[in-house]
Amino acid sequence: PGWRLAGQSAREVAEIVSGMGKEDVLILYGLDASLFIEIDEGNLRSGPPRKGKDGRYHLRGKLTVITGIQLELLLDNLATILLACGDRQVVIVTPVPRFWIQCCRKHAIQGTAEQVKEDRERILRELGKFRRALTGMVMKHKLSRTVRLVNPLTVLEVADDAAGIEALMLDQVHWLSGCYEMLASKVLQEMKEWKAGKRRMLLD
Secondary structure, eight states: OOOOOOHHHHHHHHHHHTTSOTTOEEEEOOTHHHHEEEEETTTTEEESOEEOTTSOEEOOSEEEEOOHHHHHHHHHHHHHHHHHTTTSEEEEEOOOOOOOSOOOSTTOOOSOHHHHHHHHHHHHHHHHHHHHHHHHHHHHTTOTTTEEEEOHHHHTTOTTOHHHHHHTBSSSSOBOHHHHHHHHHHHHHHHHHHHHHHHHHHHO
């Protein structure tokens, strides 16, 4: 669902950002579509959730965050883009939970309320592991001076609150409009702080 960061798209973005102005800022938002897969044990299938004719994403298996070789490939593609940015500022908006809103009666969420809560907390832990892997990649390529991560869950003050996260969801993949406004304000703040720090460095 949505734009996915694959090898070809990564190279295309890298080519675009390499031609950006030196003061331009790259905001990477939309990695969520590359991160989530469902595992259908009945059909031995794994992949991104599929969109039905009703416009909803119907989960037929267990939702999880990519790991292993899939994660390595995603981080490699991200590195291709970040390295192409050179000294330009980059703000990465980290992924958030998706597909928590029930799609239909046929694919109703299984289990007790406690089991559902535990499963959603599992997703939050997996997203935390992804953020740590992302930070590790940034450090590996010595990009911490120009790359900043913004976690929407922290901005919205629901980092460890599964119920609070669901309350802010408009549908399976979108937030309520006010959430985007708060996130945009945080990204702008990061940009201003970075530029102010860069000016101080030049003065020094």
